[in-house]
Amino acid sequence: xxxxxxxxxxxxxxxxxxxxxxxxxxxxxxxxxxxxxxxxxxxxxxxxxxxxxxxxxxxxxxxxxxxxxxxxxxxxxxxxxxxxxxxxxxxxxxxxxxxxxxxxxxxxxxxxxxxxxxxxxxxxxxxxxxxxxxxxxxxxxxxxxxxxxxxxxxxxxxxxxxxxxxxxxxxxxxxxxxxxxxxxxxxxxxxxxxxxxxxxxxxxxxxxxxxxxxxxxxxxxxxxxxxxxxxxxxxxxxxxxxxxxxxxxxxxxxxxxxxxxxxxxxxxxxxxxxxxxxxxxxxxxxxxxxxxxxxxxxxxxxxxxxxxxxxxxxxxxxxxxxxxx
Amino acid sequence: xxxxxxxxxxxxxxxxxxxxxxxxxxxxxxxxxxxxxxxxxxxxxxxxxxxxxxxxxxxxxxxxxxxxxxxxxxxxxxxxxxxxxxxxxxxxxxxxxxxxxxxxxxxxxxxxxxxxxxxxxxxxxxxxxxxxxxxxxxxxxxxxxxxxxxxxxxxxxxxxxxxxxxxxxxxxxxxxxxxxxxxxxxxxxxxxxxxxxxxxxxxxxxxxxxxxxxxxxxxxxxxxxxxxxxxxxxxxxxxxxxxxxxxxxxxxxxxxxxxxxxxxxxxxxxxxxxxxxxxxxxxxxxxxxxx
Numbered sequence: 001x002x003x004x005x006x007x008x009x010x011x012x013x014x015x016x017x018x019x020x021x022x023x024x025x026x027x028x029x030x031x032x033x034x035x036x037x038x039x040x041x042x043x044x045x046x047x048x049x050x051x052x053x054x055x056x057x058x059x060x061x062x063x064x065x066x067x068x069x070x071x072x073x074x075x076x077x078x079x080x081x082x083x084x085x086x087x088x089x090x091x092x093x094x095x096x097x098x099x100x101x102x103x104x105x106x107x108x109x110x111x112x113x114x115x116x117x118x119x120x121x122x123x124x125x126x127x128x129x130x131x132x133x134x135x136x137x138x139x140x141x142x143x144x145x146x147x148x149x150x151x152x153x154x155x156x157x158x159x160x161x162x163x164x165x166x167x168x169x170x171x172x173x174x175x176x177x178x179x180x181x182x183x184x185x186x187x188x189x190x191x192x193x194x195x196x197x198x199x200x201x202x203x204x205x206x207x208x209x210x211x212x213x214x215x216x217x218x219x220x221x222x223x224x225x226x227x228x229x230x231x232x233x234x235x236x237x238x239x240x241x242x243x244x245x246x247x248x249x250x251x252x253x254x255x256x257x258x259x260x261x262x263x264x265x266x267x268x269x270x271x272x273x274x275x276x277x278x279x280x281x282x283x284x285x286x287x288x289x290x291x292x293x294x295x296x297x298x299x300x301x302x303x304x305x306x307x308x309x310x311x312x313x314x315x316x317x318x319x320x321x322x323x324x325x
Numbered sequence: 326x327x328x329x330x331x332x333x334x335x336x337x338x339x340x341x342x343x344x345x346x347x348x349x350x351x352x353x354x355x356x357x358x359x360x361x362x363x364x365x366x367x368x369x370x371x372x373x374x375x376x377x378x379x380x381x382x383x384x385x386x387x388x389x390x391x392x393x394x395x396x397x398x399x400x401x402x403x404x405x406x407x408x409x410x411x412x413x414x415x416x417x418x419x420x421x422x423x424x425x426x427x428x429x430x431x432x433x434x435x436x437x438x439x440x441x442x443x444x445x446x447x448x449x450x451x452x453x454x455x456x457x458x459x460x461x462x463x464x465x466x467x468x469x470x471x472x473x474x475x476x477x478x479x480x481x482x483x484x485x486x487x488x489x490x491x492x493x494x495x496x497x498x499x500x501x502x503x504x505x506x507x508x509x510x511x512x513x514x515x516x517x518x519x520x521x522x523x524x525x526x527x528x529x530x531x532x533x534x535x536x537x538x539x540x541x542x543x544x545x546x547x548x549x550x551x552x553x554x555x556x557x558x559x560x561x562x563x564x565x566x567x568x569x570x571x572x573x574x575x576x577x578x579x580x581x582x583x584x585x586x587x588x589x590x591x592x593x594x595x596x597x598x599x600x601x602x603x604x605x606x607x608x609x610x611x612x613x614x615x616x
Contacts, residue, residue: 056510084512093510100503105525114521115511 003173003205004030004053009066009076011048011057020279022048022061024229030173035199035206037216037237039255040226041276046209047096049226050175053207054091055083071172088115092166096177096209099158102150108161109133109146115168135164138201139194156187163194167202177209192219213252214259217241222312225252228277228287231306235313248315251288286318294319341607348603354596362414365407373560375400384579394581396565397572405560406585412561413593416477417543423481424542425535428488433523435489436496437515447493454486462545466554473556480545488534495527529608536601540594547590562586 011023023045030036038046051057053068053075068076075086092115095101102111112132116123133143139160150158159179166174176195180188192215198204210216216223217237224234225247233240233249240247247253257270274291277283286292289299298318306316342348382399385391393402435446465479499505499522508518549555550563553571557564569575569583 054510087510087512089512095503095507095510097503101507103504103508103522106521114508114513118512118517 001032002029003032003034003071004207005069006049006053007067007069009049009052009068010064011045011052011061012064013048013058013061015060015280018280019064021064021282022229022279023052025066026226026229026231027066028224028231028234030205030207032172033199033203033205034222035195035204035208035220037220037223038207038209038226039211039213039216039223040232041211041255043276043279044226045229046211046226047177050177050207050209051093053173053175054087054093056087056093085119088166088171089119089169090171091173091175092169092171094159094162094166094174094176094179097182099155099182101162102158104150107147107149108136108153112136112146112161112165112168115165119169132164132168135167136161138167138198139164140190156183156190159183159187159191160194163191163198167198170202173205173207175207175209178211179208180215181210181212188215195219212259213241213256225249225255227251228282229279230287231314231316232288233313233315233317234306235310235315239310239313245310245313248309248313248320249288249317250292250294250319286316338604338607342600342603345603345606347599348607351596351599351601351603354592355600358410358414358593358596361407362411366404366411369401369404369407371401371404371408371560373400384574384577384582386579387581393585394579396582397568397574402565402582402585405565406562406589409560409562409565409586410589410593412473412559413543413546413563413590416473416480416546416561417539417593417597419477420480420484420542420546421535421539423478424485424538425488425531427482428485428534429492429527429531431485431489432492433496433519433527436493437500437519437523439497439500443493446489450486450489450493453483454490458483459545459548462549463552463554466549471554471556473559476546476549476554476556480542480549484538484541484545488531488538491534492527492531495530496523499523499526530605533601533605533608536597536604540597540601543597544590544594547586562589 006026006028009023009026010021012019013022026049028036038050040046048057048061052063053070055063055078057063063076066076067074070086071090075083078086102108109129109132112135113125113128116128116131117125129146133146136146137143141157141160141164145153153161163179166176180191183191195206196219199206208216208220213223220237222235223237223240225232233247233252239245240252241256247256251272254270254272258272260269272291277287277290285300285302286295286304289295292299296318302318304316304318306314307320309315309320342352378399382395383397385395385399387394391401391403393406396402396405431446431450435443462479462483466476469475469479505518505522508522546555546561547563547566550561551566551570553567555561555564555567563586565586566583569579569586574582
């Protein structure tokens with residue numbers, strides 16, 4: 001069952017008199033109980049796309065076209081008041097830089113009960129606090145720590161607190177924006193395990209944003225690779241990362257080579273030469289073409305469409321032959 | 326800011342103030358002035374109608390019975406001095422209360438909402454900031470009359486712009502912090518965000534600024550009373566100075582009449598200034614209102 005569906009969504013940032021298209025004509029979906037990973041370099045529109053779902057975009061950004069449907073409702077048409085009703089209750093967010101997302105002068109427990117108090121009016125503070133302690137224990141923090149302040153917590157613990165806060169109202173969908181980026185590798189592994197456990201306990205659907213493909217490969221059912229505001233490739237994790245089919249888009253392939261894989265033999269980390277394009281000056285053709293070592297003439301003149309090449313596997317590349325069926 | 330702000334709720338603040346030599350002096354002086362204002366008039370009540378019976382009772386030098394002698398009407402200066410401390414403090418504190426409430430509200434609203442609200446509030450603030458305060462206070466005092474509550478209002482209504490500016494700049498940086506964005510995304514109302522996330526963060530700076538405003542307000546009241554714009558029904562240190570000068574006590578060398586209120590004003594202003602600066606250093610170690 002589809003929980004979330006985005007159709008042809010474009011998002012513009014107003015910069016002075018200029019409009020910069022950060023997300024260009026993106027369609028995507030998320031099934032109930034599914035983990036979707038969104039990958040790509042900095043500035044490719046990952047966060048903008050994800051934050052457009054609960055409409056938590058910066059003031060300069062706006063959804064200029066497209067529609068967003070969530071649990072059978074067209075939330076892209078919702079008013080601010082309606083959105084406030086579903087934010088956190090149905091769609092919760094674990095923000096990027098969660099380490100700063102806690103109020104330094106408020107006790108942890110008081111911060112976790114905040115969404116509960118807002119979205120469940122009439123609940124007593126005592127009941128809410130009890131639930132907050134329960135949530136903390138579910139994310140692996142002893143309840144005795146609830147009365148402490150954020151500065152008494154380590155980075156990994158703060159991240160767990162943010163996750164507990166996201167789960168406070170038992171949301172249907174959690175959007176986690178780089179939830180493990182600023183953590184060390186051991187803590188990353190722990191947080192990933194936590195997501196797996198919570199997925200079962202809370203019947204979570206998750207959109208996880210990361211630039212680290214290996215993390216997404218480990219955790220997510222499907223992965224969507226973005227480049228310069230467009231979807232480059234999307235498919236089942238086992239298809240895209242597996243040995244049978246593998247990544248088809250040159251960008252995905254090179255992105256995979258940019259990270260070490262601890263399960264495989266040591267390889268030379270190649271990286272991708274050049275930088276992502278300036279979205280204010282979009283040229284014709286494939287946006288990745290200037291950096292692509294396989295680019296042909298057509299790549300510079302004609303923009304490739306996102307085509308179906310296999311079961312639940314789509315790629316936007318001229319070099320990949322489409323599925324005949 | 327993190328740890329300091331938390332400690333503002335703890336008794337540790339007092340200890341830190343006590344450890345700072347200037348802070349300790351400020352605490353002692355303030356405590357002394359408060360004790361004098363509260364207890365003094367109870368023990369030595371002052372009756373303004375109790376004037377001297379003959380010429381010899383006028384401007385008497387201090388003696389064992391009359392600690393600070395008498396004034397131009399033969400009244401006890403020491404009792405007057407105690408009563409005056411009460412009025413000076415009351416005016417100073419009440420005016421500061423008004424000033425702080427307005428200043429903090431304007432600062433927080435402007436800084437938090439930005440945009441039109443901010444530009445309107447800040448242009449009002451700037452207007453009051455550039456207008457020379459003392460001449461305006463004198464003019465308003467002369468127009469609206471010599472009444473204690475009006476004097477409190479005038480001082481309070483004219484001394485908030487500095488507070489507003491300081492609090493606004495704090496709020497401006499706060500509103501961009503990640504936890505405020507998070508609170509907004511939770512569906513928190515602006516009022517709730519201000520109450521829970523903004524006010525606790527600006528409080529240390531607000532308190533230290535408030536203490537400094539008290540000193541200024543007391544001085545402003547003394548100035549107004551000294552030039553004869555005080556409430557004639559109440560004795561304050563300023564009005565004591567006024568009468569000492571206008572009745573020629575200075576020329577006749579009656580130091581016991583004009584010295585005590587002068588020294589009193591000096592000490593109380595010093596007390597609050599020391600306390601405010603010391604508090605500021607403790608709470609806002611990275612450059613606060615006084616730096």
